[in-house]
Amino acid sequence: MEKKIIGIDLGGTSIKFAILTQAGEIQHKWSIATTILDEGSHIVPDMIASIKHQMELLGLSAENFLGIGMGSPGVVDRQEGTVVGAYNLNWKTKQAVKKQIESAIGIPFFIDNDANVAALGEQWVGAGGNHPDVVFVTLGTGVGGGVIADGHLIHGIAGGAGELGHIVVDFDQPIACTCGKKGCLETVASATGIVNLTRRYAESYAGDAALKALIDDGQEVTAKVVFDHAKEGDELGMIVYKNFSRYLGTACANIANILNPSTIVIGGGVSAAGDFLLEGLQEVFNTHAFPQIAKSTQLALADLGNDAGVIGAASLVLK
Known part of the structure; x- marks a missing residue:
């Protein structure tokens, strides 16, 4: 047996x-x-x-x-x-x-x-399709990741390879990250980061979006609430969604330009936004990835969940 x-x-x-x-x-x-x-x-x-x-x-x-x-x-x-x-x-x-x-x-x-x-896990039997070159980005409370190249996990000299959440992407109004730096991907693309962005853009937003009313009323706003409003065309929700897509899509393009994996798999709680999340990412990714890489590296949602x-x-x- x-x-x-x-x-x-x-x-x-x-x-x-x-x-x-x-x-x-x-x-x-x-x-x-x-x-x-x-x-x-x-x-x-x-x-x-x-x-x-x-x-x-x-x-x-x-x-x-x-x-x-x-x-x-x-x-x-x-x-x-x-x-x-x-x-x-x-x-x-x-x-x-x-x-x-x-x-x-x-x-x-x-x-x-x-x-x-x-x-x-995702590389072996999930969205990576057992391909030897796969990058996994997980969007939860923070942003984590793992890089598999030629079938091997990349660990780096001190075991710190794959800290994708600490790629610096926000040069507009960089927020302090838990790591001590400012402007990390984690501060704008995690569940917490999406709420950070919502509060940032709500300050200068003067329209009558329902999401703005929730914030002004002091109600709890989560990443899911923000994306649900964006899916319905809420103006503030769409501003947040487009900027989230800009930051994460740029990071994914830079990762792909260095590694050219078969797939960049997006997982974690935020990925529950599904194809809506991928659509915004794909547009930014296509703009910033090297042409041959944009054609050969796929963006995909994680398959395996928990x-x-x-x-x-x-x-x-x-x-």
């Missing part, structure tokens, strides 16, 4: 697990809450207990598995299998994740950064 793989997607709120085939097909999945108390000291023991419990329920042993792969926030040392600086997990000191899991479960363990792992992390994590075992 072909050996299976366990994929783990470690997040600040929940830990997702899946048992997959070597072709990337999910056969069984589950999740547990992430307990970050006591400096995150419960996280790895909780994962070990959960995996052992599921293996027992399913009548499986270590011999049935090729390996375990995991995506984690923070700075990951892939060789040592350690994580440090994952502050949303309360992991301030170095965590020996690989050592703990391998000694407790007896299955080979592999780990990488969570954004890189999600990129691998499963990208566990699927990509499983692919670490095969790579």
Whole structure:
């Protein structure tokens, strides 16, 4: 019988697990809450207990598995299998994740950064179509990413490659980013960034758009609310949408001009705007990408949703 793989997607709120085939097909999945108390000291023991419990329920042993792969926030040392600086997990000191899991479960363990792992998932069985050259951009609370070239994740000399959210794109009214710089893509293209743009353009907007009325009334405005209004032709919503498209489309064109991937996959919560989001991006992308690159690099929406992390994590075992 072909050996299976366990994929783990470690997040600040929940830990997702899946048992997959070597072709990337999910056969069984589950999740547990992430307990970050006591400096995150419960996280790895909780994962070990959960995996052992599921293996027992399913009548499986270590011999049935090729390996375990995991995506984690923070700075990951892939060789040592350690994580440090994952502050949303309360992991301030170095965590020996690989050592703990391998000694407790007896299955080979592999780990990488969570954004890189999600990129691998989309590249392998998602919108990347298993092509060796794919870039993944995830638009959530922040902007993350992963770069796969010639079938390999690009990590860089210090493990910081693929920090696409920190490409500087806003030279108009640059906003301070959490990284300490100003004008990063994250400040204008994340869910938070779209709200930043809405407040910026609402200040100088003098019309009677419904979105402007919401802001003036002090109501909560989210990226979804902004895009929903833009889809309906709301004037302020369209101003925000066009500028969001300008910033993200320019960043995508610059990424493509350097790497010429087959696909730039757009994922994360903001990508729920769907084809409407892609239409604005494509127009700007076509304007700024080198002509041959504009023809050969596709923009696409992510396919895998919340499963990208566990699927990509499983692919670490095969790579």
